[in-house]
Amino acid sequence: MAIPAINPxxxxxxxxxxxxxxxxxxxxxxxxxFSQFLTLLTTQLKNxxxxxxxxxxxxxxxxxxxxxxxxxxxxxxxxxxxxxxxQSTAALGFVGETVVVDGSTASLASGQANWSLNVSKPATVTxxxxxxxxxxxxxxxxxMQAGVNDFTWDGKSTNGTQWPSGNYTMTVTAKDTSGQSxxxxxxxxxxVNSADLTKNPPVLSVAGQDFxxxxxxxxxxx
Numbered sequence: 001m002a003i004p005a006i007n008p009x010x011x012x013x014x015x016x017x018x019x020x021x022x023x024x025x026x027x028x029x030x031x032x033x034f035s036q037f038l039t040l041l042t043t044q045l046k047n048x049x050x051x052x053x054x055x056x057x058x059x060x061x062x063x064x065x066x067x068x069x070x071x072x073x074x075x076x077x078x079x080x081x082x083x084x085x086x087q088s089t090a091a092l093g094f095v096g097e098t099v100v101v102d103g104s105t106a107s108l109a110s111g112q113a114n115w116s117l118n119v120s121k122p123a124t125v126t127x128x129x130x131x132x133x134x135x136x137x138x139x140x141x142x143x144m145q146a147g148v149n150d151f152t153w154d155g156k157s158t159n160g161t162q163w164p165s166g167n168y169t170m171t172v173t174a175k176d177t178s179g180q181s182x183x184x185x186x187x188x189x190x191x192v193n194s195a196d197l198t199k200n201p202p203v204l205s206v207a208g209q210d211f212x213x214x215x216x217x218x219x220x221x222x
Contacts, residue, residue: 084200087201087202087213088195088197088202090202090213091195091197091202091203091204091213092195092197094192094195094204094213094216094219095192095193095194095195095204096191096192097191097192097219097221098189098190098191098192098219098220098221099189099190099192099204099206099216099217099218099219099220100116100187100188100189100216100217100218100219100220101187101188101190101206101211101215101216101217102185102186102187102188102215102217103186103187103188103206103207103209103211104169104170104171104186104188105167105168105169105170105188105207105208105209106153106167106168106169106170106188106189106190106207107165107166107167107168107190107191107206107207107208108153108155108163108164108165108166108167108168109165109191110165111154111155111162112152112153112154112155113129113152113153113155113168114150114151114152114153114188114189114190115150115151115152115153115170115186115187115188115189116148116149116150116151116186116187116188116189117144117148117149117150117151117172117184117185117186117187118147118148118149118184118185118186118187119144119145119146119147119148119149119174119182119184120146120182120183121146121176121177121182122143122144122145122146122176122177123143123144123174123175123176123177123182123184124141124142124143124144124174124175125141125142125143125144125149125172125173125174125184126139126140126141126172126173126174127139127140127141127142127151127170127171127172128170128171128172129153129168129169129170129171130168130169130171131163131166131167131168132166132167132168137157137161137163137168138153138156138157138158139158140158144174148187151170153168167207167208170186172184172186187217188206188207189220190206190207191206192204192205192206193205193206196210201213204216
């Protein structure tokens with residue numbers, strides 16, 4: 001069966017509709033996606049019923065909507081690119097800053113390693129600190145009140161031995177005043193050594209671990 005000729009009114013309507021949307025349709029975008037545009041046009045023509053062809057206005061409207069969708073895709077790509085740029089800029093701004101993030105491994109430097117313990121109720125807290133090889137280097141028990149409790153370790157073991165700089169991991173157990181065990185989230189305070197912008201999203205290096213920007217709880221300036 002022969003493909004019916006395009007009604008001249010179609011060209012006129014399309015031209016009118018696209019002219020009205022000229023600001024929304026980028027010529028370069030249409031050129032790049034011309035093969036897709038032709039595929040749509042050909043498919044529309046092939047699937048028309050000669051006895052009941054598609055309404056001219058509806059046909060033109062669909063083609064214009066397609067062109068507008070191409071433009072929206074370009075705008076979305078631009079927004080994504082801007083977001084990546086903003087994330088990279090923000091990540092670079094953290095380099096050299098001291099931040100607090102969720103975690104249990106802190107860096108011992110200049111005789112200090114800092115953690116924060118978020119205690120939900122008054123409790124007796126037992127703290128154990130291990131070095132990178134898993135060796136226990138410090139143990140201690142403390143009474144803590146509800147709220148955020150800062151804990152600074154001076155790098156000395158229970159018997160007074162001074163441990164070298166490096167990364168140390170804290171494990172904690174806690175019991176409330178009735179002797180029931182409670183969960184105790186830990187936070188780490190550390191220097192942002194670098195930002196890896198090749199990752200998406202960018203990541204910050206803190207105490208030898210990588211954190212995305214959304215993991216930063218706060219910035220600390222002593």
